[in-house]
Amino acid sequence: MTESITVENLSKRYELGALQHETQLRDQLVNLLRAPFRKRAPKEILWALREVSFKVDEGEVVGIIGRNGAGKSTLLKILSKITFPTSGRVRTRGRVASLLEVGTGFHEELTGRENIFLNGSILGMKKREVHAKLDAIVEFSGVERFIDTPIKRYSSGMRLRLGFAVAAHLEPDVLIVDEVLAVGDAAFQKKCISAMQDLRGGGRTVLFVSHNMAAVENLCSRGLWIANGQLCLDGPTHEVIEAYMASFAASDSASNELTAVDGRRGSGEVRYTRIEFLSTHGDLQTVTRSGKSLVVRMHYRASQLIEHPSFGFRLYTDLGTMVTDTSTWLHGLDIPMLPAGDGYIDLEIDSLNLLPARYYLSLFIGSSVSQHVYEALENALHLDIEEAAIYGSSRRFSNKYGVVFFPQRWRLEGIRGASELDVKTAPAVNG
Amino acid sequence: MLWYGRHSVSEWFSEIWRSREILYFLAWRDVKVRYKQAVLGVAWAVLQPLFTMVTFSFFFGRLAGIPSDGVPYPLFSYAALLLWTYFSVTLAQVGNSLINNSTLITKIYFPRVLLPAAAALGGLLDLVVGSVFLIAMMIYYRVTPHWTLLLTPIFVAQTVLLVMGAGMLLAAMNVRYRDVKYTIPFLTQIGLFVTPIIYPVSFLPHRFQGWLALNPMTGVIQGFRACLFGGGSFDWDVMGASWIVTLLLLLIGSLHFRSTERVFADIV
Numbered sequence: 166m167t168e169s170i171t172v173e174n175l176s177k178r179y180e181l182g183a184l185q186h187e188t189q190l191r192d193q194l195v196n197l198l199r200a201p202f203r204k205r206a207p208k209e210i211l212w213a214l215r216e217v218s219f220k221v222d223e224g225e226v227v228g229i230i231g232r233n234g235a236g237k238s239t240l241l242k243i244l245s246k247i248t249f250p251t252s253g254r255v256r257t258r259g260r261v262a263s264l265l266e267v268g269t270g271f272h273e274e275l276t277g278r279e280n281i282f283l284n285g286s287i288l289g290m291k292k293r294e295v296h297a298k299l300d301a302i303v304e305f306s307g308v309e310r311f312i313d314t315p316i317k318r319y320s321s322g323m324r325l326r327l328g329f330a331v332a333a334h335l336e337p338d339v340l341i342v343d344e345v346l347a348v349g350d351a352a353f354q355k356k357c358i359s360a361m362q363d364l365r366g367g368g369r370t371v372l373f374v375s376h377n378m379a380a381v382e383n384l385c386s387r388g389l390w391i392a393n394g395q396l397c398l399d400g401p402t403h404e405v406i407e408a409y410m411a412s413f414a415a416s417d418s419a420s421n422e423l424t425a426v427d428g429r430r431g432s433g434e435v436r437y438t439r440i441e442f443l444s445t446h447g448d449l450q451t452v453t454r455s456g457k458s459l460v461v462r463m464h465y466r467a468s469q470l471i472e473h474p475s476f477g478f479r480l481y482t483d484l485g486t487m488v489t490d491t492s493t494w495l496h497g498l499d500i501p502m503l504p505a506g507d508g509y510i511d512l513e514i515d516s517l518n519l520l521p522a523r524y525y526l527s528l529f530i531g532s533s534v535s536q537h538v539y540e541a542l543e544n545a546l547h548l549d550i551e552e553a554a555i556y557g558s559s560r561r562f563s564n565k566y567g568v569v570f571f572p573q574r575w576r577l578e579g580i581r582g583a584s585e586l587d588v589k590t591a592p593a594v595n596g
Numbered sequence: 597m598l599w600y601g602r603h604s605v606s607e608w609f610s611e612i613w614r615s616r617e618i619l620y621f622l623a624w625r626d627v628k629v630r631y632k633q634a635v636l637g638v639a640w641a642v643l644q645p646l647f648t649m650v651t652f653s654f655f656f657g658r659l660a661g662i663p664s665d666g667v668p669y670p671l672f673s674y675a676a677l678l679l680w681t682y683f684s685v686t687l688a689q690v691g692n693s694l695i696n697n698s699t700l701i702t703k704i705y706f707p708r709v710l711l712p713a714a715a716a717l718g719g720l721l722d723l724v725v726g727s728v729f730l731i732a733m734m735i736y737y738r739v740t741p742h743w744t745l746l747l748t749p750i751f752v753a754q755t756v757l758l759v760m761g762a763g764m765l766l767a768a769m770n771v772r773y774r775d776v777k778y779t780i781p782f783l784t785q786i787g788l789f790v791t792p793i794i795y796p797v798s799f800l801p802h803r804f805q806g807w808l809a810l811n812p813m814t815g816v817i818q819g820f821r822a823c824l825f826g827g828g829s830f831d832w833d834v835m836g837a838s839w840i841v842t843l844l845l846l847l848i849g850s851l852h853f854r855s856t857e858r859v860f861a862d863i864v
Contacts, residue, residue, distance in 0.1 A: 179862065242861065246705035249858040269703045272625055274632045279625075286621040287704055315632075 167258065169339055169370035170221040170244065175253035177239050177394075181209040213239040214250070215394045223258070223338075226371040228385035228402060230378070230409050232428065236394040237374045241265060241343050244372065259338025262288055266343070268328025273317040277308055277327055280316055284331045298334045306330035333360045339370045378406050378485030410483045410525060410544070423528075423545060430541040435467040435474065435503065435530050437540060442548070445513070454553040455521055455562065455570070461512040463528060471503040471539065476510050477529035481544065482568055483522060494533045518571060521552045522564035608854065612707045622714035626689075627721050641722035642729045644685075645677040652677075656794050665796045667825045668737050675824055676793040676817045678726050679755050683813060684784035686719035690763030691780045694771050698864040708857045709850075712767045716759050723752065734824070744823040751820040754842055758812055761845030764853040771856070771864050792817055797834070809834045812841040 214236045221227055231237050242248045244255060245263035270287045271280050281302055285295040295302075303312055306327045308319070316324055375381050381388065381402060388405030390398040392412070398405050421440045429436075442450045443460040453459055461478065477492035491512070493500060525547050530540040555562050555570055562570075577583050612619075631637045649670055656662045657669030664672035693711040694701065701708065734741070770776040788794075791813045797805055808814050815831075815838020822830050 247702065248861045263704065266699075266703045270700050272629060274629045275625065279628070283621050283625055286618050287700070287706060292617050 167223050168220050168256075169223040169225070169258050170219075170372070171254075171256040172220070172244075173218050173254045173256075175214055175217045175240070175243060175255065176212065176251050177214040177236075177243060177248070178251040179211045179213055181211055212394050214243070217253070217391070217394075217396045219389060219396060219399055221370055221372065223370055224368040225387060226373065226385045228381035228388045228405075229372060229374045229391060230376075230381060230388060230406065231391035231397075235391045237391050238265075238343060239394075240391065241341055241372070241374060244341055257339055260289065260336075261339045261341065262332070262335045262337035263341035264288075264332050264343065265341075267325050267332065271316060271324065271328065274315055276315055277306075277312040277319070278303075280327065281331055284328065285334075288331065288335055289337070290331075290335065302330045302334050305333060329357055329360070333357075337369065339372070341372045343374045344376060376485070378410070382406060382484055406484060410481075410485065411523075411547070421546060423542060426542055426545050428543065429545075430543075431530070431538040433539065434469050435465055435471050435539045437463055437528050437530070437542060437545075438466050438507070439464040440526075440528070440546065443511075452551050453517065453548060454551045455519060455555050456516055456553050459514045459517050461514070462509050463512070464507065464509040465503075465530065465540075466507050467503050467505050469505050471530075472501070473533045474500055474503050474539070475529075475531050475533035476512075477531060478512055479527040479529070480519075480548075481525040481527065482564075483525065486568070488519065488524065488568055492529070492531075494531075499533055516572070517550065518569050519550050520555075520562050520564050520566055520568060520570060521550050522568075524548045524550060608707075612709060615707050615710060618706050619710045619714055619717070622710060623718040626714060626718035630718075638721070638725050641725040645674060645681045645726055646729065648677050648681070649674040652794055662795050663799060665798065665821075665825075667739075667821070671733050671737050671739070671825070672796075672821070673793065674733060675730060675821055676791075678723065678730055679751070679817055679820055680788065680791065680793050680813070681726070682719055682723045683755055683759060684787065685722070686716055686759050687763055687766070687784060688780045689715040689719060690759055691766035691770055692777060693763075694767045694860060695774070695777070695864060701864050702861050708860055709764065709853060712760065712763050712853075716756055716763060719759075720752075720756070730824075739825060742823075742826075744826075747823045748820060751816050751823065754816050754839070755813075757846055758816070758842050761842065761847075761849040764849035765845070768853045768856045768860075771860050787811070787813065797831075809837045810841065812838045812845070814838060 217236075217240065229237050229240065239248070241263065242265070243250050244257070245261070245265065247263075247265075268280075268284060270284050272283065275283065278299075281299065282292070282295050285302075286292065290298075303309055306323075306329075308323050308327055311319065311323065316327070319327070371384075373381065373385060385402045388398070388400065388402040388409075389396060390405050390409045398408050421442075423437045423439055441462040441464070442453060443462055444450045445458050445460060447460070450459070463476065463478075475492050475494035475498075477490070477494075479490045480488040482488060493510075525544045528540070528542045528545055529538065531538045552562055554560075556573075577586075577588060580586070631640075634640060636643070652673045653670045657664065657673070662669075690712045693715040694708070697711050700706075700711075766776050766780060790808065790811055792799075792808065797808060797814065797818060800808060815835040819830055819835050819838075
């Protein structure tokens, strides 16, 4: 196999001080006059990437995952030549196209057709190439009727489709794609994914950044997990995704203390301190099983009075797909105020209709009357749901049967001669 | 193919050559966008120097009685204004070309110099349209054309090089220091008076004439007029000085641009 991309000891350093201050010549002159002999304040240094090395073979489709700010975008920008590394080397073979944004260079005043030419040319297509593919691009975009209308009249969805249509016809040897699937409706996402799958079939090398773990799992054969600017793990996609998801819950889950969890967002007037899993009788529950009841007790501490809070709870699968999102606001509950101090709120679940697997929790406290977020703990901890005799049978269940199950039964009365048949039930063993 | 590391000068130029279609499309976009939704469209290319010429002819030609080397004052000032309008308007566009396209710079790679180059080329359309009116005026004033008329493109080309030289320097500095954006109109406003547009060089006391020659646009406009009206009586010293300054600016501008273009995406 020939190597398509070779990255050796790649590092990128940003000087934060230089970005925030002294961008005006005036400020620099003023500083120089005030203290001509003083050394300039040391700039704050951020290593967006540190000593990253990997190789990608021709035809490989590689997913890059990691938290926000981990360095994924910086890596793509260096591979796309947009920014230069502080040290290290990159080698690529063949024509490279990068798609860090759909419709780069689109101009509002130009028509759809004019923008196809402009965008195509900026992305590296020759004029005659665009001419040859114009009909196909227009058809793929599905905006035929508006192709001679300035795109300022387009909806954001139409703009997106047009942009992706151009990109889908690039035929590069190496395609670099940033989180472009995050935008757009479900039908469009599906179209993009199948277009990318065609690319995979065509022997193209694809580097793909996404927060959509299901898309990464579907499209990529290999995953790279970037954390704090370093390559954390490189391996088969599902292994990398599992390790990545598990890292969110790395804080000692047995104690369920939330005070030390890092990566929380929100203004912080109220914070979660602890979470407990209880039975409906109020005892601590160490094992949570499919189909059983569960009380999630979320302890909080408010440093001041909070008006109209809304408590939120989200559950994700180990591939990052959201299973459910619930909140006091969604239930129509208006809590007029939360006095300062400690307290807790219970979420009582009658029947946890989830198949056995590891799930991840995100907890929120927001305002029920505005967009304000006090507390956001994303993927704060995990919840292992253990097997149970879900349908009263002794069959073993796992996440290969899906994510959820519904209260259900099979009815056999319609089968001819049902009353004479001797239907046996496998005995329940651990109900 | 190694990406990291500075391009050699020949790689720099060959990459620009390979990307020439992008240059074409960027210039085409600039022109197209400029006149979309403008009722008068390309007529603006004539109107701007035309009205300035009328104003100048009244105040400077008629009231102040400034001489114009034997050429009718309106023709004398319009010829200069044609090049000067291109220079001042385009210099501002070239100087702002990088910051106005910051979304492109941070999202896609192409040779960065294409942005100022596209702005410089896009402005030429106005100049071409405006020169049609110049020809009409020459017919009206019964100016006998001389073969040196054919040399005028040289002076247009020199103006483009000048705009590119100064423009690359300003555009690159503009990325880091937004002050530049406010400096450009100020510079071109002063330039209007320290360039022989309103007056001929001979109008100035002799000791100032040498200083004026340091302004590269002096040689350009003097030479342009000489081609049109003077039958080719060029002032070689002034033109030589003008070319030296032009090439020097082009060298400084491109060296500065090349040394800073790697960080554009990080700081724009």
